[in-house]
């Protein structure tokens with residue numbers, strides 16, 4: 673596709689000329705992932721995106737993902753310019769946890785440590801003691817539980833329930849869900865497993881309990897990807913956004929990857945196995961951002977300073 677080649681080249685030139693770094697999530701379009709890797713940026717899970725953006729010397733970051741990822745980058749690096757290909761790319765977890773309602777929930781339970789998932793607004797993070805991602809949520813809540821702390825958790829109820837089962841922590845849960853992972857189905861997955869008895873089942877913990885219980889590996893996108901690379905298995909059933917298959921195929925070319933079943937199919941369910949907000953990221957948005965400074969992330973300084981505390985605690989914990 674010549675138009676695609678031209679756009680890729682234009683993006684690469686602009687990134688180089690402006691000394692900007694492209695930080696992409698595994699769910700975005702494969703061209704953006706390839707561009708990030710070819711230009712010294714990264715393709716990563718949300719924990720690694722946060723760390724990469726903070727540590728990179730570039731003064732401009734282009735975050736190809738959803739809004740909370742851009743905000744996290746800005747919170748950690750207020751002096752950098754953070755651009756996104758499309759500022760309207762949000763997340764159902766973020767939308768389902770408005771800052772005002774969340775603050776009232778926290779006010780009603782002052783005896784609890786407030787732990788929020790990365791998939792939240794800057795204002796919600798500003799109200800939290802800790803921010804976690806799927807890569808480290810279990811370890812951090814386990815650590816707080818071992819100290820005798822009670823937890824207020826938001827917003828993903830499936831991830832919260834999974835952590836509760838694994839750690840035995842006393843957790844009060846906000847009832848949010850990811851519209852993509854919420855669609856994976858346990859019964860259909862069991863039937864698929866019967867047809868592929870040697871397949872290893874990889875599940876993102878935003879999926880419902882019936883799906884998580886069938887998993888061989890539960891983890892963040894990077895953790896699932898690593899398993900495809902390192903496990904001796906040759907067939908995998910993947911219960912997460914199918915955007916990750918692009919990188920999985922590149923890193924494990926000989927392996928068979930099967931998408932986990934969802935409640936609907938492509939015809940009836942627009943968000944099944946692919947996030948509509950991640951899909952808003954395109955090469956054109958990178959060009960517009962670098963040429964015209966569109967899509968710039970701004971975070972109110974008072975909110976930013978408060979939100980930084982919980983994120984920094986997480987990064988120190990995993991360091």
Ligand code: 13P
Nearest residue numbers: 717718719805806892893
């Ligand atoms: P990861 O941190 O595992 O990449 O997950 C981010 C996300 O939005 C999953 O839906």
Ligand code: SF4
Nearest residue numbers: 738763764850852947
């Ligand atoms: Fe949010 Fe789900 Fe999209 Fe991830 S896949 S950004 S959790 S809506």
